[in-house]
Amino acid sequence: MGGHLNINHLMFLGQGALWTIGLSVIALIGGGIVGFVIALARISPLKSVRIASAVYVQLIQGTPLLVILFLGYFGFAAIGLKVSPLAAAGASLTLYVAAYLGEIWRGCIESVPKPQWEAAEGLALSRTQRMMKVILPQAIRIATPPTVGFMVQIIKNTSLASVVGFVELMRSGQIVNNSLFEPFAIYAIIAVTYFAMCYPLSLFSQRLEKRVGRGRSNLAPA
Amino acid sequence: MQQNPSSEPIVSLRDVQKSFGPLRVLDGVSFAVQRGEVLALIGRSGSGKSTALRCIDRFEKVDGGEIVVCGHRVDRPDVDLRALRQDVGIVFQSYNLFPHLTIEQNITLAPCAVKGMATAQARDLARKVLAQVGLEEKLHAYPEQLSGGQQQRAAIARSLAMQPKVMLFDEITSALDPELTSEVLKVIEQLAADGMTMVMVTHEMGFAKGIADRIVFMHRGKVHETGPASILTSPTTPELTQFVGTGNLKS
Numbered sequence A: 001m002g003g004h005l006n007i008n009h010l011m012f013l014g015q016g017a018l019w020t021i022g023l024s025v026i027a028l029i030g031g032g033i034v035g036f037v038i039a040l041a042r043i044s045p046l047k048s049v050r051i052a053s054a055v056y057v058q059l060i061q062g063t064p065l066l067v068i069l070f071l072g073y074f075g076f077a078a079i080g081l082k083v084s085p086l087a088a089a090g091a092s093l094t095l096y097v098a099a100y101l102g103e104i105w106r107g108c109i110e111s112v113p114k115p116q117w118e119a120a121e122g123l124a125l126s127r128t129q130r131m132m133k134v135i136l137p138q139a140i141r142i143a144t145p146p147t148v149g150f151m152v153q154i155i156k157n158t159s160l161a162s163v164v165g166f167v168e169l170m171r172s173g174q175i176v177n178n179s180l181f182e183p184f185a186i187y188a189i190i191a192v193t194y195f196a197m198c199y200p201l202s203l204f205s206q207r208l209e210k211r212v213g214r215g216r217s218n219l220a221p222a
Numbered sequence B: 001m002q003q004n005p006s007s008e009p010i011v012s013l014r015d016v017q018k019s020f021g022p023l024r025v026l027d028g029v030s031f032a033v034q035r036g037e038v039l040a041l042i043g044r045s046g047s048g049k050s051t052a053l054r055c056i057d058r059f060e061k062v063d064g065g066e067i068v069v070c071g072h073r074v075d076r077p078d079v080d081l082r083a084l085r086q087d088v089g090i091v092f093q094s095y096n097l098f099p100h101l102t103i104e105q106n107i108t109l110a111p112c113a114v115k116g117m118a119t120a121q122a123r124d125l126a127r128k129v130l131a132q133v134g135l136e137e138k139l140h141a142y143p144e145q146l147s148g149g150q151q152q153r154a155a156i157a158r159s160l161a162m163q164p165k166v167m168l169f170d171e172i173t174s175a176l177d178p179e180l181t182s183e184v185l186k187v188i189e190q191l192a193a194d195g196m197t198m199v200m201v202t203h204e205m206g207f208a209k210g211i212a213d214r215i216v217f218m219h220r221g222k223v224h225e226t227g228p229a230s231i232l233t234s235p236t237t238p239e240l241t242q243f244v245g246t247g248n249l250k251s
Helices: A007-042 A047-061 A065-078 A085-110 A114-122 A127-164 A169-180 A183-217 B049-056 B081-087 B103-115 B119-132 B148-160 B178-193 B205-211 B238-248
Strands: B011-020 B023-033 B038-043 B064-069 B088-091 B166-170 B197-201 B214-219 B222-227
Touching (some): A007 A085, A007 A127, A007 A169, A065 A127, A085 A127, A114 A127, A127 A169, B023 B049, B023 B064, B023 B222, B038 B205, B049 B064, B103 B148, B119 B148
Parallel strands (some): B038 B214, B088 B166
8 A cells, every 4th residue: 555646546537537528528418418308398388298397307406416326326226227337327417417407498498588489470480490490599699608607517516426436537536545545635636627627617608608798788679 | 261352351350358367458349451451550558459469460369259360260279370370470569580690581581481482582582572671781681780770671571571461560660769760661651552451559640640541549448439540630539539639649
């Protein structure tokens, strides 16, 4: 035991950082796809669909991510499926991210002024055409800054996947520390690495927010 | 569905009832619009004139009565909304152009998406309708680059591109200053001269007097007085006398 921090340790941490990015991307894509469906379901003309999606969002938002990860990992086992930590963590994060992105995006869709819907309706566009050609292009502009901002949360929250044995940045730090016993130095490195991944996104989100703010102030009076 | 003998009105409302909660907005409203006719709906704020207009295009569902528009039974729950809205054009007070699209794209969107028109043909059409409202040079501009009056004219062009049988105007000059108002009203005058059937809710009494074939004065959810434009200068009911007397009658 013991020894000093060397290039191999740093390589191992770097690999963990790559898996953190990988898991974040999986969570963002999976959560984005499911979240888009949730957002549409939340404003569905069918009441039952609206209620079902609202219940889903409330359940996920009212449950700690840590618990969702355990449920995902052991839940698959309970129904007889043997899944890798990556699959379990990816699926759990997808469900988690979908609930939040779904709510963020629903808000963005609903913040497109109602007269835009009416104008599109008055031109005989179908509901799908109204959504795809008129509402969503405007909602996407509004949704980009908060979505990029939420990506920061996703990256940080992937650290919880370490509990189901997925070796991302946090878990690789724990492993390195188990052999070196230099917790402060190692967790400082990990903190800096997370910060280096998150800070550019935060900056980007802030810049986008300013740009959208400018664009909206130019819109026609409603 | 679409056969419409010329003797039949293009729009007809019969005993239309509509309430928002406990508030009765339309209380037995009846009127009809013949082909080529220009009808002005006037009245105080809250008299139900805008609601009556919105019922024609079924932006509001009625509680009772009968509405027939270009052969569509608008009061029935099974009305084909997309077919109805291809026959009816509507222009709003707040223009409601799509801010993410150029003026040309605003205009070609519905003809391409709804009628399956080819892009090249739709572009020609966009040029034609923009010429009608005097905005050909704004083809590639975005709505935010246009003045209010230009945006409203572009919105009229967008509606015209669907070649509606009747056009509805919901206080389309209320957000404009007098100079911009007159450029929009000129476009409407031209449409009237071309024989377009129109129903307009307006506060421009001078304009209504000059262009409307018939005036419908609404008061407390009812058609209170109706007749040719001359009723504005010689009203028979005290309510209309008071309404036109309160400085509403310009020019």
